[in-house]
Amino acid sequence: MIFPSQGSLSTIIGKRKALIARGIIEALERAKAAGEIHYALVPEFVVEIPRELSHGDFATNAAMLLAREAKKSPRDIAKIILKNFPQQILPLKEIEIAGPGFINFRLGDNWLPQCFGEILAIGENFGCSEIGRGKKIQVEFVSANPTGELHMGNARGAAIGDTLASLLKAAGYLVEKEFYINDAGNQIEKFGFSLEARYLQELGEDIPFPEDGYHGEDILKTMKDLIERDGDKYKNIDSALRRELLTQYGLEKKLASIRETLALFGVEYDVWFSEQSLHDSGAVAQTVKALEEKGCVYTKEDALWLACTGFGEEKDEVLVRANGVPTYYAADIAYHDNKFKRGFDQVINIWGADHHGHVARMKGAMEAMGYNRDRLHVILMQLVRLYRGGEIFRMSKRTGTYITLAELIEDVGKDAARFFFVMRSPDSQMDFDLDLAVSQSADNPVYYVQYAHARICSILEAAKGEGLDIAAINKGEIKLNRLEHPSELALIRKMADFPDEIIYSAHHYEPHRIAAYVQELASGFHNFYAHCRVLGEDKELSLSRLALAKMTAITLKNGLNLMGVNAPEKM
RNA sequence: GCGCCUGUAGCUCAGCUGGAUAGAGCAACGGACUUCUAAUCCGUAGGCCAGGGGUUCGAAUCCCUUCAGGCGCGCCA
Numbered sequence: 001m002i003f004p005s006q007g008s009l010s011t012i013i014g015k016r017k018a019l020i021a022r023g024i025i026e027a028l029e030r031a032k033a034a035g036e037i038h039y040a041l042v043p044e045f046v047v048e049i050p051r052e053l054s055h056g057d058f059a060t061n062a063a064m065l066l067a068r069e070a071k072k073s074p075r076d077i078a079k080i081i082l083k084n085f086p087q088q089i090l091p092l093k094e095i096e097i098a099g100p101g102f103i104n105f106r107l108g109d110n111w112l113p114q115c116f117g118e119i120l121a122i123g124e125n126f127g128c129s130e131i132g133r134g135k136k137i138q139v140e141f142v143s144a145n146p147t148g149e150l151h152m153g154n155a156r157g158a159a160i161g162d163t164l165a166s167l168l169k170a171a172g173y174l175v176e177k178e179f180y181i182n183d184a185g186n187q188i189e190k191f192g193f194s195l196e197a198r199y200l201q202e203l204g205e206d207i208p209f210p211e212d213g214y215h216g217e218d219i220l221k222t223m224k225d226l227i228e229r230d231g232d233k234y235k236n237i238d239s240a241l242r243r244e245l246l247t248q249y250g251l252e253k254k255l256a257s258i259r260e261t262l263a264l265f266g267v268e269y270d271v272w273f274s275e276q277s278l279h280d281s282g283a284v285a286q287t288v289k290a291l292e293e294k295g296c297v298y299t300k301e302d303a304l305w306l307a308c309t310g311f312g313e314e315k316d317e318v319l320v321r322a323n324g325v326p327t328y329y330a331a332d333i334a335y336h337d338n339k340f341k342r343g344f345d346q347v348i349n350i351w352g353a354d355h356h357g358h359v360a361r362m363k364g365a366m367e368a369m370g371y372n373r374d375r376l377h378v379i380l381m382q383l384v385r386l387y388r389g390g391e392i393f394r395m396s397k398r399t400g401t402y403i404t405l406a407e408l409i410e411d412v413g414k415d416a417a418r419f420f421f422v423m424r425s426p427d428s429q430m431d432f433d434l435d436l437a438v439s440q441s442a443d444n445p446v447y448y449v450q451y452a453h454a455r456i457c458s459i460l461e462a463a464k465g466e467g468l469d470i471a472a473i474n475k476g477e478i479k480l481n482r483l484e485h486p487s488e489l490a491l492i493r494k495m496a497d498f499p500d501e502i503i504y505s506a507h508h509y510e511p512h513r514i515a516a517y518v519q520e521l522a523s524g525f526h527n528f529y530a531h532c533r534v535l536g537e538d539k540e541l542s543l544s545r546l547a548l549a550k551m552t553a554i555t556l557k558n559g560l561n562l563m564g565v566n567a568p569e570k571m
Numbered sequence: 572g573c574g575c576c577u578g579u580a581g582c583u584c585a586g587c588u589g590g591a592u593a594g595a596g597c598a599a600c601g602g603a604c605u606u607c608u609a610a611u612c613c614g615u616a617g618g619c620c621a622g623g624g625g626u627u628c629g630a631a632u633c634c635c636u637u638c639a640g641g642c643g644c645g646c647c648a
Contacts, residue, residue: 059591321646355643443610448596459607
């Protein structure tokens, strides 16, 4: 019995936790058989690394959780566990009962250097695991309307989604990243009218711009480009045809621009999926028909409704409007049906908080379609609020005043921007101070982490002239027990936790944890650097420390890369 | 009115599957470069975890409630 919080059997820390957990369970079973304690089932206790060093290497709360059922004090139960604990299960130096009933385990003195040996043997791929082997997960994110530029909300989604996908991949899942192109529906119509108005205005016609159109400068620029290329060849044709041609051109341009900007942001997709294709292929109609056949729909006021209330939702929703046009909702159901038909075990969507009303509807619709609603998971990000000059800077597509992702990348840089977005939990509303981001970007924690990496690279470079047998590191022929300084041991401990950290972050869909992790690891290294000189007279020690530094660099790099952040060798 | 998110140090935020003395960065203050990058390190100070009630051995964490902020509640997407 291994609980999720105990990590993976296959990881360095995870397997030690698992051994201790097994020992505790054995001890309890043994005590139960001997009549020393009474309980039905072993509770879901945790084995964790205590924050406080004096609390040992690992600690468990098992005794406290059993107290009520076993009708004994936690400390008495701890005594019983301790007495029956199979000591041969792993090399222990000490077990003690502490506080209200914690059991603290202290492993042999050299366990951390041993961990380091195991890490060293893994090398470049350190951090990856096979937990998710055989499971297919799709992460869909950004999916911005192709009618304008990417804004801060899209940027946050891009950073979170891309990092989450990387984490899942590192945990062994088969991952596909997807961008859903909303190239159908009302906003495309509006897009067409906006393009047409700008086009004709630019050609000297005095016509009004649609009030609810897209006022952005980019629309005008797109049309100027078209005029430069094709002149006024669309001026004197049928309006509907003109809008169709202009829309087609505009969509292509916008998508290309979105794709390019995301690439600059380090985001590459596996699939770009068109909403229009669902209409063209008849998939939307088929989905509506399928729901009809399942008896989940009814007609009211000439519209076709999905009886969502039957699936625990607040109210029913329209699938097909009275005018016969299917809603976005109907298309989205068809889209998600398509996702599951592609064989994904789990589908993750990253949406802005303003879409939260859509979450329950979609899950309900999935249930109506016969899928387990939990196979769809939606991460809602709270909105990004921009500050400039100490005031809230409103993003508005209507007025065209917004900061684009492209501008952000130019001002702040990809690395800092991505780190900044990933750092925050999606749940927290984010205040993005543009002045601060631009003027004081050196304060961004990303540089702290990158600096640690660059420092190590500098040491590795310097080591070349020291006559050290660097090849011995790769062969695992270094003296592990020379690593004994508290800062060295703390660094190893932090590093050893990396694979479990990835698994945890992946399983809980919490990419921000990895940002915190790399900061802590960098801190561990800087502390080690301040206390221990790597290159020195003692060649054996130098080599051991060099190996530690090198492995730290690999871990930092792997961690940063998960976030799409570079690990520079020089700064 | 109903629903979702948030409220933790001066500021920005972690911690929330209940655990030991609530953490980090920035800002403040005091120290550390003749040596592998000082974009660093070490130390000090800073908290009724929004308020109130409950659950229990134990609550920042779970439940109820009040207050404050954000976002939703379309035959928009």
